[in-house]
Amino acid sequence: MSIERTRNFCIIAHIDHGKTTLSDRLLQVTGTVADREAQDQHLDAMDLERERGITIKMHPVAMRYRAKDGHVYKLNLLDTPGHVDFAYEVSRSLAACEGALVIVDAAQGVEAQTVANVHLANKQGLTIIPVINKIDLPNSDIPTVKRQLEDILSIPAEEAILASAKVGLGIEEILEAVIHRIPAPKKWDDEKVRALVFDSTFDSYRGVVTYVRMMSGSLRAGDGVKMMSNNRPYEVKEVGVFTPKMEAREKLEPGDTGYVIANIKASSEIKIGDTLTGTKFPATQPLPGFQEIQPMVFSGVYPINTADFEHLKAAMAKLQLNDSSFVYQAESSVALGFGFRCGFLGLLHMEIILERLRREYDMDIIATYPSVIYEVLKTNGEMLNVDNPEFLPDFSVIDEIREPIVKCFIMVPNEYISPLMQLIMDKRGVLDHTETLDTKRVMLSCVMPLAEILVDFNDKIKSITRGYGSMDYEHAGHRADKLVKLDILVNGEPVDAFSSIVHRDKAEGRGRQLAAKLKEVIPTQLYQVAIQAAIGGKIIARESVSAMRKDVTAKCYGGDISRKRKLLEKQKEGKKRMKSIGKVNIPQEAFIEVLKSS
Amino acid sequence: MAKNPIRHLYVHIPFCAKLCPYCSFHVETAMRNKSQRFLDALLIEIERQAGAFKIEPETIYFGGGTPSALSLSQLEFLLPRLRERFDPGRLVEFTFEINPATVSAEKARLLRALGVNRISMGVQSWDDSVLKTLGRAHTAAQSQRTFDTLREAGFDNINIDLMFAIPGQSHEQWMRTLEKTGALQPEHVSAYCLTYEEDTEFFRKLQTREFAQDENRDADFYEITMDALGAAGYVHYEVSNYAKPGRESLHNFAYWDGRDYLGIGPSAFSTVGAQRWQNVPDSRDYADRIFAGDSTASFTEQLSDATKLGETLAFGLRTNRGVPVSAITPWREQMREFRELGLLENSNGRLVLTRKGKLMADAVAEAFV
Ligand SMILES: Nc1nc2c(ncn2[C@@H]2O[C@H](COP(=O)(O)OP(=O)(O)OP(=O)(O)O)[C@@H](O)[C@H]2O)c(=O)[nH]1
Ligand SMILES: C[S@@+](CC[C@H](N)C(=O)[O-])C[C@H]1O[C@@H](n2cnc3c(N)ncnc32)[C@H](O)[C@@H]1O
Ligand code: SF4
Ligand SMILES: [Mg+2]
Numbered sequence: 001m002s003i004e005r006t007r008n009f010c011i012i013a014h015i016d017h018g019k020t021t022l023s024d025r026l027l028q029v030t031g032t033v034a035d036r037e038a039q040d041q042h043l044d045a046m047d048l049e050r051e052r053g054i055t056i057k058m059h060p061v062a063m064r065y066r067a068k069d070g071h072v073y074k075l076n077l078l079d080t081p082g083h084v085d086f087a088y089e090v091s092r093s094l095a096a097c098e099g100a101l102v103i104v105d106a107a108q109g110v111e112a113q114t115v116a117n118v119h120l121a122n123k124q125g126l127t128i129i130p131v132i133n134k135i136d137l138p139n140s141d142i143p144t145v146k147r148q149l150e151d152i153l154s155i156p157a158e159e160a161i162l163a164s165a166k167v168g169l170g171i172e173e174i175l176e177a178v179i180h181r182i183p184a185p186k187k188w189d190d191e192k193v194r195a196l197v198f199d200s201t202f203d204s205y206r207g208v209v210t211y212v213r214m215m216s217g218s219l220r221a222g223d224g225v226k227m228m229s230n231n232r233p234y235e236v237k238e239v240g241v242f243t244p245k246m247e248a249r250e251k252l253e254p255g256d257t258g259y260v261i262a263n264i265k266a267s268s269e270i271k272i273g274d275t276l277t278g279t280k281f282p283a284t285q286p287l288p289g290f291q292e293i294q295p296m297v298f299s300g301v302y303p304i305n306t307a308d309f310e311h312l313k314a315a316m317a318k319l320q321l322n323d324s325s326f327v328y329q330a331e332s333s334v335a336l337g338f339g340f341r342c343g344f345l346g347l348l349h350m351e352i353i354l355e356r357l358r359r360e361y362d363m364d365i366i367a368t369y370p371s372v373i374y375e376v377l378k379t380n381g382e383m384l385n386v387d388n389p390e391f392l393p394d395f396s397v398i399d400e401i402r403e404p405i406v407k408c409f410i411m412v413p414n415e416y417i418s419p420l421m422q423l424i425m426d427k428r429g430v431l432d433h434t435e436t437l438d439t440k441r442v443m444l445s446c447v448m449p450l451a452e453i454l455v456d457f458n459d460k461i462k463s464i465t466r467g468y469g470s471m472d473y474e475h476a477g478h479r480a481d482k483l484v485k486l487d488i489l490v491n492g493e494p495v496d497a498f499s500s501i502v503h504r505d506k507a508e509g510r511g512r513q514l515a516a517k518l519k520e521v522i523p524t525q526l527y528q529v530a531i532q533a534a535i536g537g538k539i540i541a542r543e544s545v546s547a548m549r550k551d552v553t554a555k556c557y558g559g560d561i562s563r564k565r566k567l568l569e570k571q572k573e574g575k576k577r578m579k580s581i582g583k584v585n586i587p588q589e590a591f592i593e594v595l596k597s598s
Numbered sequence: 599m600a601k602n603p604i605r606h607l608y609v610h611i612p613f614c615a616k617l618c619p620y621c622s623f624h625v626e627t628a629m630r631n632k633s634q635r636f637l638d639a640l641l642i643e644i645e646r647q648a649g650a651f652k653i654e655p656e657t658i659y660f661g662g663g664t665p666s667a668l669s670l671s672q673l674e675f676l677l678p679r680l681r682e683r684f685d686p687g688r689l690v691e692f693t694f695e696i697n698p699a700t701v702s703a704e705k706a707r708l709l710r711a712l713g714v715n716r717i718s719m720g721v722q723s724w725d726d727s728v729l730k731t732l733g734r735a736h737t738a739a740q741s742q743r744t745f746d747t748l749r750e751a752g753f754d755n756i757n758i759d760l761m762f763a764i765p766g767q768s769h770e771q772w773m774r775t776l777e778k779t780g781a782l783q784p785e786h787v788s789a790y791c792l793t794y795e796e797d798t799e800f801f802r803k804l805q806t807r808e809f810a811q812d813e814n815r816d817a818d819f820y821e822i823t824m825d826a827l828g829a830a831g832y833v834h835y836e837v838s839n840y841a842k843p844g845r846e847s848l849h850n851f852a853y854w855d856g857r858d859y860l861g862i863g864p865s866a867f868s869t870v871g872a873q874r875w876q877n878v879p880d881s882r883d884y885a886d887r888i889f890a891g892d893s894t895a896s897f898t899e900q901l902s903d904a905t906k907l908g909e910t911l912a913f914g915l916r917t918n919r920g921v922p923v924s925a926i927t928p929w930r931e932q933m934r935e936f937r938e939l940g941l942l943e944n945s946n947g948r949l950v951l952t953r954k955g956k957l958m959a960d961a962v963a964e965a966f967v
Contacts, residue, residue, distance in 0.1 A: 548813070549957055550813050552791075554790040555790055565912065572964045
């Protein structure tokens, strides 16, 4: 099929505006997925995605559509995640497309990620098709959304397609617009292979599966290929497309989006954003690719069972192949043993990686309190990057600690401006300026410490604004502040996993809160347990868990003896699995609870 | 044939009129299974075992379920035939578990006449509101009448089962139940802290947080129990058991001492030497296997010397006899720690749990497994 009848587009939007639901409809209408196979959120294939109702990974699908002009078109769709942590997925998807459907929820209107994603698409020079979705909702407000498109996004309102992914309105119109408005892929004047590697997964039988967008040339099994960044040669074993499951094809042609399986064994051999080219007639210039993403949130991840260290390492390597934005490096902790310092894009990303390690790789793990990277300027002029509170040098040799800051954009309805300003202040933010978006809403631009927006900032905005506020942020360098190290001691011994770097003004509150939480989750022991929070050796909070009073089974007779013995064995095993710190057994759940609560 | 004769015999009668929401014993409510065929199966099993072992019981224990659910004629059929199948010459204690709702004066007299000399009665509480929470079929008044009936029938060795730390039960309510029990002066009292057993309705309610457990509250219940029953003249001779001097349950002591015992009937456990097994926990399946000549065991376990020793120490420690100091040499360090914590004490060359230690028996016993 000719490249003129190929369209590559992605679906972008703020979280929950209906990207995946709309993708479902497109799959159904084009007959890509038979009605009987169709299930809601078809593309959200991971259990985690289904359970949480959000998209985590981008999902490519190749569809065929007979348009009203009588021709059959190849439509390559990429569904993307809406959450800010996964903005990287969006930017990579954009690089593989010529156009983007921008979905706006008819009841919620334009939100922070809508703005951010439209900016990204504009920067890439993509054709944008605005879609106002969920018009079936009784509280949908089409005129307002149209005004927002114009006022906030500078998109002509008359271009908007009215749709309901849920009830199936406007679907044909969207497909026709894709064909008529989005340009066909650019034609190159040579036939050299240029395939943009925009994602990859790992299959334990077949090795690395690279996701490619063919810019020029064709690929088929048997072809010799190489990665342009390192010139490593491979032989193509299989090519194919996503329907959405992997389906082998005889070849991939210019304009196609699909996958390539070559004899690539290890995750480390490929780089997302690289260009795959042929070995016979290689391209001379790689495709633009994309800026490498830097992880922003760090946490120590440890196996509960020290013997699992190697397993965990292997699991992380595999996960990294499916997700190059996740990084890890071996480290050790007094309390937790050998593990890894991991870097994530954000807190949701961290949660998801941990959950996947637990589920897909069956790893028993715990993670320390998330930290950002601090720049520490020592009195001798030396500068350190510290992503683990343990590596903070002694305060006597520290000149200043600089923390990463972000520029944060918060869209809120007018009536919530003042509680939001309060929230920004509580989070140590400084309001930069306020911009009126339309008659009902403003955009607050502020500068905030990254550490403060990580945990519950977004949730707080949602709850203050009853769901009508949203935020987006971009990194904005570092800024010095009064930061201290908060330690937690159990029976006098510091538990390194609980140490954190916090602002002086917040340290006491957090210390008290941590100590109280620990008191709740440390089970009673044979001895009384003392819990203390300290800043630089000064105790700022203390709690204690009194000694256990009762640990006895009421009944044990002939029939129960084996069972009872096994219960005792289990109890003993359980204690072995706990981390013992200063004679105190701290169960894994306690670490998780505390690390979660903070 | 094993050399040592079996001195302790258990018979499981799994039938109960209704299932209590906290109970995890093997219980069946389908009374049609409580049939002649079932009784025949019991007799065949004991006959078989008498072929394999020398059975000369000092104690017999009919437990359940509710053994008193057997009808007069069933009792008249079963008990004499059972005794014909072994040598009852050494028998000193013959216990029958009963539910207060299922014993008439006639049944009590019959049991006595058939040689039963000890009754264990599931009273649980003398408070009707607590009985209601427990889903018991009887009232406190009924328990009182049954107790009198048993005394009138000539039983001079009666145990009363009680339960505490029941959802909604106050310490005062429990104290009144203990006082009332003390006033009745049964020879033996078993006072169990409610255990939330998996696969019971109570357990589910605990998980859904309809019920809550509190270590301190439970510990207080234990202390109240020890004080009240001690004051009423009972010896606290095992974590949950109290007896008038000389009225300890010989049968139960056999378990805690690690002696051999044979269990007959569905779900019953036996331990002979290094061998432990359990019969299938289903009365139909059990009878089918008996009549087909198949093994009734659905679980078997070979106990290593170490396991057996560990068990004997772990369970022996629950009793007021404790364990000989000489036996715990491999665990000396840990035991010293327990002594320092005030959980264990040395009494005439034996290690016994202190009052505080009785509430922590599992933490100590854990060392031995
Ligand atoms: N009423 C109505 N609900 C819709 C419509 N489209 C989607 N939804 C609902 O909106 C919610 C979010 O839909 P998704 O398709 O998962 O949204 P998404 O944009 O893919 O979300 P992320 O991938 O997490 O960013 C779901 O509960 C959908 O059922 C629509 O047209 N009408
Ligand atoms: C096997 S029952 C036999 C008595 C008879 N079936 C009855 O319930 O009246 C023995 C005793 O165990 C106790 N018991 C049963 N389930 C219990 C539980 N979950 N927790 C604590 N004690 C329990 C009760 O006191 C009961 O009387
Ligand atoms: S009567 Fe006894 S054995 Fe039967 S269900 Fe109730 S507690 Fe369990
Ligand atoms: Mg989605």
